[in-house]
Amino acid sequence: MRLGVFVCHCGSNIAATVDCAAVALAARAMPDVAFAADSVYTCSEPGQEAIVAAVAEHGLDGVVVASCSPRMHERTFRRTVARAGLNPYMFEMANIREHVSWVGRDKERNTAKATDLVRMAVEKLRRNRPLTPREFPVTRRVLVVGGGVAGIQAALDCADGGLEVVLVERASSIGGKMAQLDKTFPTVDCSSCVLGPRMVDVAQHPGITLHAYSEVASVSGWVGNFEVAVRRKATYVDWSKCTGCGECVKKCPARDAPDPFNAGLAPARAINIPFPQAIPKKAVINPAHCKQLTTGKCGVCAKVCPSGAIDYAMTETTVTEKVGAIIVATGYELFDPKVYGQYGGGRYPDVITSMQYERMLSASGPTGGHVLRPSDGREPRSVVFIQCVGSRDRHIGRPYCSGFCCMYTAKQAILTRDHVPGAQTYVFYMDIRSPGKGYDEFIRRAMEEYGVRYVRGRVSRIFPKGDRLVVRGADTLMAAQVQVEADLVVLAVGAEHAPGAHELAATLRVSIDEHGFFMEGHPKLRPVETNTAGVYLAGACQGPKDIPASVSQASAAAAKVLGLFARGTLASDPQVALVDPRRCVGCLKCLKTCPFGAIREEQGRDGAVRAQVVETVCQGCGVCCVTCPQGAVQLQHFTDDQILAEVEALCRIPLPTCG
Amino acid sequence: MSPRFAYYPGCSLEGTAQDYDRSGRACCAALGIELAEIPDWSCCGSSPAHAVDAVLSGALAARNLGLARQGGFGAVVTPCPNCLVNLRTAARDLDDPARRERINALLSVPCEGGLPAVSLLQALFEQAGPQALADAVVRPLAGLRVAPYYGCILHRPPGLMAFDDPENPVAMDALLEAAGAEVVAFPFKTECCGASYGVPRKDLVMELSGRLLEAAADLGADALAVACPLCQMNLDLRQDQIAAARRRAFGIPVFYFTQLLGLALGLDRADLGLDRLVVPPGGVLRKLGTEG
Secondary structure (H helix, E strand, C coil): CCEEEEEECCCCCCCCCCCHHHHHHHHHCCCCEEEEEEECCCCCHHHHHHHHHHHHHHCCCEEEEEECCHHHHHHHHHHHHHHCCCCCCCEEEEECHHHHHCCCCCHHHHHHHHHHHHHHHHHHHCCCCCCCCCEEECCCEEEEECCCHHHHHHHHHHHHCCCEEEEECCCCCCCHHHHHCCEECCCCEEHHHHHHHHHHHHHHCCCEEEECCEEEEEEEEECCEEEEEEEECCCCECCCCCCCCCHHHHHCCCCCECCHHHCCCCCECCEECCCCCCCCCCCEECCCCCHHHHHCCCCHHHHHCCCCCECCCCCCEEEEEEECEEEECCCEEECCHHHCHHHCCCCCCCEEEHHHHHHHHCCCCCCCCCCCCCCCCCCCCEEEEEEEECCCEHHHCECCCCCCHHHHHHHHHHHHHHHCCCCEEEEEECCCCCCCCCHHHHHHHHHHCCCCEEEECCEEEEEEECCEEEEEEEECCCCEEEEEEECEEEEEECEEECCCHHHHHHHHCCCECCCCCECCCECCCECCECCCCCEEECHHHHCCCCHHHHHHHHHHHHHHHHHHHCCCEEECCCCCEEECCCCCCCCCHHHHHCCCCCEEEEECCCCCEEEEECCCCCCCCCHHHHHCCCCCEEECCCCHHHHHHHHHHHHCCCCCCCC | CCCCEEECCCHHHHCCCHHHHHHHHHHHHHCCCCEEECCCCCCCCCCCHHHHCHHHHHHHHHHHHHHHHHCCCCCEEECCHHHHHHHHHHHHHHCCHHHHHHHHCCCCCCCCCCCCEEEHHHHHHHHHHHHHHHHHCCCCCCCCEEEEECCCCCCCCHHHHCCCCCCCCCHHHHHHHHCCCEECCCCCCCCCCCHHHHCCCHHHHHHHHHHHHHHHHHCCCCEEEECCHHHHHHHHHCHHHHHHHHCCCCCCCEEEHHHHHHHHCCCCHHHHCHHHCCCCCHHHHHHHCCCC
């Protein structure tokens, strides 16, 4: 066997604290190593070409690259090795950047450790066997979870690209947070005018199946072949008959149901259609507030419904959908400002959240687009906005910037001046963050054209004085305490993860960050992928985002899915478990422990029962390998022999003297 | 029966706030909370020690915690918020081996660990509670409009105190309501009264305590209820000065909340120390029909 070793400097990332030439020199003395060299950037084009040339020149059978994490460049170098005419699995990577140069400063010891890692990689490579992926067919359907603007965009892009789309939305209508907004920054165009036609497109697109008022219950399978159970919650209204006429809503006597669409600004009826442009425009009964369902006495909606759609006996159902890829677009939730006792949110009726204010500004909202104080219905003359409520505050576990509050506050302040001419508007802020296209100009318009008074500082307390509110805070530019009398205070609440994000992440087997947002595969290079093949992210479920960013990411996720399905088949990873039939005793412990259902029972010609791995289902996790009492299951590319050879390579040599 | 608590009065409760001490002990006794004064207790390490040397301040507090531990108590109750901050800070530091070592280097009898310290308000709220209090009330404070003023440090810093809402506390409100009082929505429950600035910068106290009194007066409060000796002193003893500085008469008596609870519990007037109040409480007592 003839092996080549390439030690990468990664500019100064590795070379600053590792003597790369010394590592290459040491590698030349390792068994089977026929060639070793160091290069400044092995991943660059000349770096890769040097590998291809060395394979040809020295007749190499395998290649070790000592550089960064395999998560960064394993695929890159496997392709390089394949271009050189070798099997891509005749390649090993030694991580001397994340595991060595970035974590240690002592060059001598770093060099020794890097040499050890290279020695381990060489010993493993000596036992590598060529592996070949198998092709398997994919289900050219995609599941989009969440029907906000990101989910809508992703669904439409996928459907326009010729895929069948299953869109699952938890609420009774798609539209998400954007449907609740009155106007959007920085153009101040009508939110529902922008979004509404896209929602209609979803309803009318022949390629999209919409499951509204539904949730993802479970997901099994793997990329290309997922099986998803969708729980369709009981609406108590037969949607195949409901025409959305709204007669039931008008006549419903239960008027105390919560109205999440109006952010709690006004109560809703127990049977409700959230807003006029709802898609689907169908009624849903809230069973906790319906008099018929709670007391058994009412039945008004059933009497007035012209199409006989009311069904009090309805129960939830589950439908199964087969899809090849999943786009998660579950969005975000808004921060509950009651955490800040000093602002009085929830105690003082005229301290409201920005979403409540948005519903107030909206012509289809409870006040018909008039800005009116919740306490007495009076038009406010002075409105104070407080930014960073639930953002950039370590003390409440929200250290991050929500990104969009500066902009929507400026928008709301501008709209306040339009709705209530002559009203005085103040904005208390920490910093203005407006890095988008046309964003800073928009802030300046609020300040200069609309006379919004920006006060840089935090508010310490809001308290009532007569029927007004006093907002006391600091003006850090003036180095003074300021007090502003307000008729209405709007808290610019930040973003937090959507409820149920952790459960969905577990269902999808994807990672979630410390704040409950979904983790992308790589923050820069894989921003819409997750680390689970076939599962993609779109919109604010990955982190707070405004509408343009959410839509961009949704289109990117759709492009990824279309690319995934472009060939009709997928190559399975050959790094899967394999059962040695001569050693398998048929105990089938592996079948019980496999989390992916990738092992099946098989009867051989001799009549004995044995385990067999379904290669396209196996994810290569290795649980079966450690379960097997016989050592009959071996993970290809990570066999016991290979791992032991690495351990021996590390342990058989004398340890370097420390200090 | 509630567990026995070590009782740490602190220096103010032997001086300016004897009425807080007497009424607090009487309320606890009436509600079945057994307090046992820490024998030979000493300074909690409050100003000036904690402003100069955190380890010295910690050692002063730790000596008292150590005495309570020796007495076999599981927790300390203290009426004074300043003592509470120091005792809780020391208890936290004593649970950290490195800090414990530095503190114990100053003590002849080392203290091997912290002990939970709670305010008198927290003890009354958690060990008795509004319902038990309401059941024990014999003379409800009916018709008395009270502004509850907790002071700035009773619940702060929130991470250390871990009790009630630090910005809008409600424990005292609940107890006063249980005692039959009408609790006004006092917006400045946790604002600063000016504290010890009464000596070097009297003008600050005139401004800060003045705001408190004005807010209480604007809300039509008959009385203020407080939980801190320093707050009580600024609002009560200096009320005439504040009135002069702000050109507004108040005449609002400033009770320790335990004095008001004691009235509702029908405790012996001698145990409540009402005679020590500077702003005469006679009007309030007449309103309650309990005078004389």
